[in-house]
Amino acid sequence: MAEKTITIDDVRHVAKLARLHLNADELARFTLQLGGILHYVEKLSELDVTGVEPMAHALPISNVLREDVAEESLPVEKVLANAPARDGDFFSVPKVIGGDEDSAG
Amino acid sequence: MLAFDTVVAARDAIRAKKVSAVELARQSLDRIAKVDPKVRAFNSVYPEVALQMAREVDEGKRSGPLAGVPIALKDNLCTTFGTTTCSSRMLANFHAPYTATIVQKLEAAGAVFVGKTNLDEFAMGSSTENSATHTTRNPWDMERVPGGSSGGSAAALAAGMCCASVGSDTGGSIRQPAALCGVAGLKPTYGRVSRYGLVAFASSLDQIGPFTWNMADMATMMEVISGHDRRDATSVNEPVPQYSTEVGKPLAGLRIGIAKEFQLAAGIDSAVSKAVSEAIDVYRKLGASVVDVSLPHTDYGIAAYYVIAPCEASSNLARYDGVHFGHRTSEKVSDIVELFSRSRAEGFGDEVKRRIMIGTYALSSGYYDAYYVRALKVRTLIKRDFDQAFEKCDVIACPTSPTPAFKVGEKSGDPLSMYLCDVFTVTCNIAGIAGLSIPCGFAGVTKPLPIGLQLLGPAFSETRLLQVAGMYQRATDWHQRRPNVA
Numbered sequence: 001m002a003e004k005t006i007t008i009d010d011v012r013h014v015a016k017l018a019r020l021h022l023n024a025d026e027l028a029r030f031t032l033q034l035g036g037i038l039h040y041v042e043k044l045s046e047l048d049v050t051g052v053e054p055m056a057h058a059l060p061i062s063n064v065l066r067e068d069v070a071e072e073s074l075p076v077e078k079v080l081a082n083a084p085a086r087d088g089d090f091f092s093v094p095k096v097i098g099g100d101e102d103s104a105g
Numbered sequence: 106m107l108a109f110d111t112v113v114a115a116r117d118a119i120r121a122k123k124v125s126a127v128e129l130a131r132q133s134l135d136r137i138a139k140v141d142p143k144v145r146a147f148n149s150v151y152p153e154v155a156l157q158m159a160r161e162v163d164e165g166k167r168s169g170p171l172a173g174v175p176i177a178l179k180d181n182l183c184t185t186f187g188t189t190t191c192s193s194r195m196l197a198n199f200h201a202p203y204t205a206t207i208v209q210k211l212e213a214a215g216a217v218f219v220g221k222t223n224l225d226e227f228a229m230g231s232s233t234e235n236s237a238t239h240t241t242r243n244p245w246d247m248e249r250v251p252g253g254s255s256g257g258s259a260a261a262l263a264a265g266m267c268c269a270s271v272g273s274d275t276g277g278s279i280r281q282p283a284a285l286c287g288v289a290g291l292k293p294t295y296g297r298v299s300r301y302g303l304v305a306f307a308s309s310l311d312q313i314g315p316f317t318w319n320m321a322d323m324a325t326m327m328e329v330i331s332g333h334d335r336r337d338a339t340s341v342n343e344p345v346p347q348y349s350t351e352v353g354k355p356l357a358g359l360r361i362g363i364a365k366e367f368q369l370a371a372g373i374d375s376a377v378s379k380a381v382s383e384a385i386d387v388y389r390k391l392g393a394s395v396v397d398v399s400l401p402h403t404d405y406g407i408a409a410y411y412v413i414a415p416c417e418a419s420s421n422l423a424r425y426d427g428v429h430f431g432h433r434t435s436e437k438v439s440d441i442v443e444l445f446s447r448s449r450a451e452g453f454g455d456e457v458k459r460r461i462m463i464g465t466y467a468l469s470s471g472y473y474d475a476y477y478v479r480a481l482k483v484r485t486l487i488k489r490d491f492d493q494a495f496e497k498c499d500v501i502a503c504p505t506s507p508t509p510a511f512k513v514g515e516k517s518g519d520p521l522s523m524y525l526c527d528v529f530t531v532t533c534n535i536a537g538i539a540g541l542s543i544p545c546g547f548a549g550v551t552k553p554l555p556i557g558l559q560l561l562g563p564a565f566s567e568t569r570l571l572q573v574a575g576m577y578q579r580a581t582d583w584h585q586r587r588p589n590v591a
Contacts (some may be wrong), residue, residue: 011462018419018465019426020458021446030462036521037463041408044479047486054481055488057309057339058295058537058564064338078202084433091428096441 006035107132107265110587112174112322115268116215119162119173126173126217130159133175133219137266140590145241146251146261148180149187150220158217170325170349172215177261177270180221181228182313183302184208191304192236193226195431195452205302206334207271207313214329219267222257226454227422228278228306230254231526234517235456242513243286244588246552249510252282255316259286262316264590269326270316275307276410277505277530279314280542284505284557287544287586289574290316291323294564295537296341299334307417308339310410310534319584320575323541324348327567343565352571359393359573361385362498366403370528374508380546380556381504387580388502398494398501402486403532409487410531411524412467412480419464422457425449459520488536495563500573503529505542505557509549533561541570544583553586 011031015022022030076089085092108124109115118124134152141147155175162173178184181191183201190196204212212218225235233241233256241256243249244264251260255272259282262270272279274292283290291314298313305311315326328349333342363385368378385395427433427448434447453461467476494501507528516523533540538561545558558577562570578584 006466010466014462014466014469016446017469018461019423019442019445019449020453020461021443021450022458026458030459033459033520034462034466037411037459037524038466040521040524041412041476041480044405044408044412044476044483047402047405047483049479049482049486052482052485054478055485056481058488058535059339059341061296061339061341066335074202081202082199082430084427084431093428093441094438094444 006031006038106136107175107268110265110268111318112171112269112325115174116170116172126159126162127156129173130155130175130217130219133267137219140264141266143242143247144244144260144264144590145239146222146257146264146266147177147220148190148192148223148238148257151187151218154186155217155219162215162217167215169213169215170329171211174216174269175219175267176211176216177220177222177258177267178208178218179224179255179258179270179272181224181273181304182208182271183304184218184221187221189221189304191227192224192238193452193454193457194237195425197432199430201302203302206299206336207330208302210330211271222255222261222270224257225254226457227304227418228254228273228275229418229456229460231277231281231523232516233257234513235454237454240513243510244590245287245554246510249512249554250285252285252506252510254278256282258316259283259288259290262286262288262318263588265587269322271313272316273303273311273313274534275310275414276534277527279316280505280530280540280557280559281526283316283542285510285555287555287588288316288318289320289323289541289543289584290314291327291567291570292533292540293327293331293567294539296339297539297565297567298330299332299337299340301334301336305421307414308421309417310414312534319578320352320571321349324352324571327571346568348568348571351568352575354572355576356499356569356572359388360498361388361393361395362398362494362501363395364398364400364403364494364501364503366400367503367529370403370507372507372525373504374548376548377504377507377509377556380548381502381558384545384558384577385502387577391576391580396498398497400490400494400532402483402490405483406487406532406535407524407527409480409483409535410527411463412476413484413535415460415464416468416477417464419461419468422461425452427452456520484535487532491532491536491538491563499562499569501561503559503561505529505559509554509556529559538562538564539567539570541574543574543577544586546583
């Protein structure tokens with residue numbers, strides 16, 4: 001497991017990946033707190049997990065399928081009622097093209 | 106006050122026409138108006154919804170096992186009436202376009218909804234202090250927290266504002282507030298209750314369950330809310346037992362398991378240890394045998410949980426983008442990524458941000474195997490521990506919380522100390538098994554502070570848990586104690 005402590009640059013990078021705009025105070029505070037939490041969870045590295053299967057889910061079920069039948073969707077008006085901004089039947093957002101190309105990911 | 110403050114008593118009184126559903130709804134609303142300014146269990150109260158639902162019962166338009174029973178819903182369950190806020194600025198004005206399955210089931214059974222209760226934002230926390238709006242107070246001592254994240258639902262029941270309530274439990278969020286507020290709380294087996302319409306936190310751990318005073322009530326609620334739902338692919342297609350007819354039957358030859366790793370856990374309050382060991386003595390007197398079991402990976406439960414839950418949360422909460430619904434920044438932004446980032450930064454509180462970042466970090470390139478996959482392997486080990494323990498015993502008994510209710514502000518500056526409260530509860534979610542907390546005594550000198558006994562059982566052992574808890578409640582009266590909320 002990763003031995004290094006988390007730095008403010010790591011936190012800045014993670015915040016960018018997570019799409020969270022953090023100010024300088026938050027970056028400093030979260031660096032300290034995340035460092036403490038990550039240090040604690042590093043105790044998982046004490047265990048020998050060789051040959052142990054990972055379990056994403058406690059239930060022994062997989063691939064739950066249903067008939068491929070079209071059903072009624074939510075009414076457009078109900079869905080758009082919560083939109084922060086709309087233009088007719090569309091969600092409205094600021095101009096998407098032209099800003100900095102985001103390289104995160 | 107409610108003339109009848111339990112589910113079965115209220116329903117039977119309405120059936121026998123000792124009280125009308127409208128009268129009982131009014132009593133509930135009056136009680137909320139009187140004590141909730143102090144307790145602050147509710148995010149929103151819906152007198153018109155409650156009275157309309159009650160009238161339908163009185164007019165015979167709705168009937169069922171919960172006919173006329175006033176019930177409070179955690180504010181992360183989607184309802185088409187009012188708002189579904191998750192106690193987050195992000196969803197402060199969110200009107201759900203559909204109804205959660207559990208809400209539909211309760212409604213079909215005759216329930217009367219009085220309001221929606223406070224929680225730690227997006228159910229992340231153990232005290233309700235992470236709510237964006239306010240901290241709920243413990244009805245037994247207003248200087249203390251009610252626990253969390255379903256603290257509002259636990260406090261609403263404890264303070265006599267409803268006859269039952271509903272919460273969700275991802276790492277202890279039903280059982281711990283039940284313990285701290287002196288009521289019963291059940292986290293059903295993963296897949297027992299549909300999660301459709303529960304705002305997702307950590308989808309492989311989340312489960313909805315009831316708060317009640319006694320086991321007849323718990324059985325009645327579980328019979329209504331359990332079952333397969335085609336809209337939740339993780340709900341299991343197992344028949345729902347008739348919990349309400351099974352609950353009164355005592356178990357002959359009951360074997361209670363005691364896990365030494367739980368007894369050795371750090372930071373257990375002495376009054377909690379004493380109350381739990383006295384509860385186990387009650388079972389001995391009732392003829393149960395007590396057997397030692399081992400859960401060797403208990404000490405790794407919180408570490409595994411605080412990797413798995415944040416990873417799932419970081420994915421689930423990616424949907425809050427300021428575009429489709431929820432908070433959008435009013436700052437001028439230069440591109441769509443800035444719109445996302447500023448809206449999310451303004452809409453989420455600190456604990457939600459911390460968990461999103463832990464999850465994002467643990468899932469990011471270079472760390473995925475070291476954190477996430479390793480935690481999932483430890484999850485397998487924790488599940489195996491329980492499988493082996495339940496070969497030797499029927500249920501495992503332990504404290505629900507290492508301490509009684511702590512003071513408001515006591516742990517809020519230190520997220521890790523808050524996480525360590527979950528030592529007895531998280532492994533149940535990790536393994537997907539069932540867990541129940543019932544009141545088993547009090548700590549405290551000046552004011553009594555409730556203590557919870559946790560009973561853990563294998564997957565789909567709800568009938569057994571209700572029977573085992575019912576045996577205890579017939580032999581003791583802790584579940585009949587009520588706080589003095591003036």
